[in-house]
Amino acid sequence: MLRRLSSLEARLTALLALAGLAGALVFAGITQWPLPQLLAWAHKDLGLALRTTPQGTSGALLASLVVLLPLAFWMAGVVMSPIKRLLRALEGAVASYRDGDFSFSIAADRRDELGELIRMHNALGQTLREQRQHLVQRELLLDTVVQNTPVALVLTNAAGRVAYANIAARHLFNEGRSLNGLDFNEVLAGAPEALRRAVEGGADALLTVEMDGHEETFHISQRAFRLQGRPHRLQLFRRMTRELSRQEVVTWKRVIRVISHELNNSLAPISSLAHSGAELARRGQVERLPGVFASIGERVRHLHGFIAGYASFAKLPAPRPAEVAWPAFLESLALHCRFALRGEPPAQPGWFDAAQVEQVLINLVKNAHESGSPEDGVTLGLDLVGQDLRIEVADRGPGMSENVLAQALLPFYSTKRSGTGLGLALAREIVEAHGGRIALANRDGGGLRVTLLLPQHGASGREATIRQVPGS
Incomplete structure (x- = not known):
């Protein structure tokens, strides 16, 4: 009951009633008493020529308005003053929230609807402050974890500039200095070419590059997403060299167990038969x-x-690079496997061990067909990139998971029940024996792309020698 009496509605009702009563009293005072009696007394006793009453009802109303208007303005100011103060306070609170400051609160001790609104606003501000504090703590924890992870992380915006980079990324690309705001393509200009091409490809990839005088194997993951409504791209560069070394030890132990098992299965019956x-x-x-x-x-x-x-894997002979004519090489390759040639072969001949590279391509094309790719989806591409020959075998199968991509080049690793795990490992050995590199990456739209990079220094050097002969 007390709350209802102290509500804003009750106060407005009381003020309106008071205003009505004041109007009635003014009108009665002008038309009935005491103004008519005062005017009559002044005319009779003082001899003043004054009208006894205003002319008619309209004159009385006009006189009442003259008296009531100042009173109405005063009462309106009394009623609207707390509402105006509250609106100004709410405007300040909204501006503070817009700027990310949730410490604003309104001090008022009222028991009406405005007081309830103020208390709800202060409770909302307290909730927002607590949530903001929790978010800051979580962001601090996440930033600490991301900054100290060994995986190099680079976040770029739509313009290709670095929006975020952790400590590992700064050491990998900029000698420990900050990358924020830099053009990532310019940063990659100082990185190995294979790494740049893998980033430009936009898909996950596993590749080996030479850094600081030794080889490093990287697994690259790339994802596009929207952050605050704007497109961004996240690139993760994971060093796999140490992990691959551990995996190779595990693999060789597995190989020893397999060989021991096979030897025992053969030697035991031989011993018994002997x-x-x-x-x-x-x-x-x-x-x-x-x-x-x-x-x-x-x-x-x-x-x-x-x-x-x-033994054929362990005792791979050294490659014997020689000039390779593309028509004869492709015709021989087509006798062993089916593929669609993408584009035209390079104008100049290749320079590699034709027999070894042909065996690599036979295995890769065979794997592409066994992946479940449509027959017309298996393609072979030949391109010259600088001083390197790039050979790409692509399919439209299911591709590889990140775990398989990370281990696919290991010897004896296979996802096939009857596979030996030597196909890709043999391809890696042959390509690296040529001084080149091999990279695996999933394709946009599904499928796998295997890229071989074979240096053509032998061919270019031989051609340079021939060109020098006439002038010698």
Whole structure:
């Protein structure tokens, strides 16, 4: 009941009633009493020529308005004053919230609707302050984690300028100095060419580059998204060299177990058959010896073939680069696998070991077909990029997961139940023996792209020598 009586509505009702009562009193005072009696007394006793009453009702109303207007303005100011103060306070609060300052509160002790609005506003401000504090703490924790992660992280805006970079990225690209605000393409100008091309490709990739006199293997992840309504791109550069070294140790242990298992499976029956043959010879049952020797020979041949497959990988001969004519090379390759040639081959001949590179391409095209890609989706591209020959085998299969991309080039790693895990590893060995590099990346729209970069220094050097002969 008290709250209802102290509400703003009750106050406005009381003021309106007071204004009405004041108007009625003024009108009665002018028309009934005491103004008519005062005017009559002044005329009779003082001899003043004054009208006894205003002319009619309209004159009385006009006189009432003259008296009531100042009173109305005063009462309106009394009613609107707290509302104006509250509106100014709310304007200041909204401006503070817009600037990110949630410390603004309104001090007022009222028990009406305005007081309830002020209390709700202050509660909202307190909630926003607490949430802001929690967000700041979370951002600080996230920034600490991101800054100290060993993965180099670079966030660029739509213009290609760096909006955020962690400590690992600053050390990788700018000798520890800040990258914020720099054009990332200009920053990459000092990076290895293979790394630049992988970033320009815009897809995940695994590649090996030479840095500081030794080789480093990187796994690159790139994602596009919108931040605060604007397009951004996030690039992650993860050094895989140490991880690959650990994986190689694990892989070689696995290989040793496989070889030991296979050797035991072959040597145990050979040992048993040899003992049986000796026993048969001792007993003079020589008619059964040919069968024993045949079984031993079969197990030996199986073991020889098993070891020869692994030995071919371990004893890969050094490449013998020579001039390669593209028509004959592509015609020979087409006899072993099916592919669609993308574009025209380079005008000048290639310079590499034709037999080894042909074997690499046969394995890659075969893998592309086995990935489930449509037959017309398997393509072969040949391009000259500076002093390098770029060979790309692409398909439209499902591509590879990040985990598979990170391990696909390891020896004996395979996702196929019956695979040996030597195809991509052999391709890597052959390409690196040529002084080149191999990179795997998922394609936009699905599929995998395997890129081989083979230096053509031998061919260019030989041509330079030929050009110098006439002038010598």
